[in-house]
Amino acid sequence: MSTQHLAPRPAPSRGYAAIVVGGSAGGIDALLELLPALPATLQAAVLVVLHLPRDRRSLLVEIFQPRCALPLREAQDKDAITPGSVSFAPPDYHLLVDAGPQGPHVGLSVDPPLHFSRPSIDVLFESAADHYGPRLVGILLSGANEDGVHGLQTIQAAGGLTIVQDPGSAGMPTMPQAAIAGLAVDHILPPEGIASLLADLHQRQQL
Structure with missing residues (x-):
């Protein structure tokens, strides 16, 4: 398949407030290109779901932090979602964007897996689309199932920007x-x- 790089459509007047990224098998290799390229002056919050073994501690922060200009963390329930930071979903928890009087914050859920996955990309993408609408960028990376497809459709329906890794x-x-x-x-x-x-x-x- 040939790579498509379409002319960027106009961004929302206030710019994009958040970037959500989902991937599974092969996703870490893609993130090794993406996350180190993000500048320290980024104003959007970045939230990442990777399908990980449920019974093992995630090492994503340790892997990526030495390579990245932005601060990284494993998300904790009720964490504020702050611009210019990267939050990873912890193993065996869905990661959601919740609204609150002090601004958006992380929600963690043990609801049943979707597409055999917890965390689920769809759960993150759909909750982020509900909160950010057209101010959201959704990125779907390498993976072996269809998790994230419906969530990306939800982002597009809300007016957000949709990006998919070239299958090749x-x-x-x-x-x-x-x-x-x-x-x-x-x-x-x-x-x-x-x-x-x-x-x-x-x-x-x-x-």
Whole structure:
């Protein structure tokens, strides 16, 4: 499949407030391109779901923090969602965006798995779309099932920007292929292309 990099459509007047990223098998390789490319001056909050073994401690913060300019953390229930930070879903918990009087915060849930996955990409994407609407960027990476496809559709229906990893660059192309089949995504790019697009949005003060 040829890479598609469409002309960016106009961003919301206040720019994008959050970036949500989902991936499964092969997703860490893609994130190694994306997260280190995010500048320390980023104004959007970044929330990440990767399918991880439920019975093991996540090492994502330890893996990525030495490579990244932004502060990283494993999300805790009721954490404030702050601009210019990256939050990873902990193993065996769904990660949600909840609204509150002091602003958006993290919610963690032990509701049943979706697509055999907890955390579920769909749960994060759908809750973020409900809160951020057109001020949201959704990115779906490599993976071996269809988790995240419905969530990406929800982001698009809310007016957010949708990005899918080019299946040809994915270790497991099933997830991006399902997204491409299910909706007209705004951008289909390899990880380095996604990183470049985010850098361009930031330079235009949309992130």
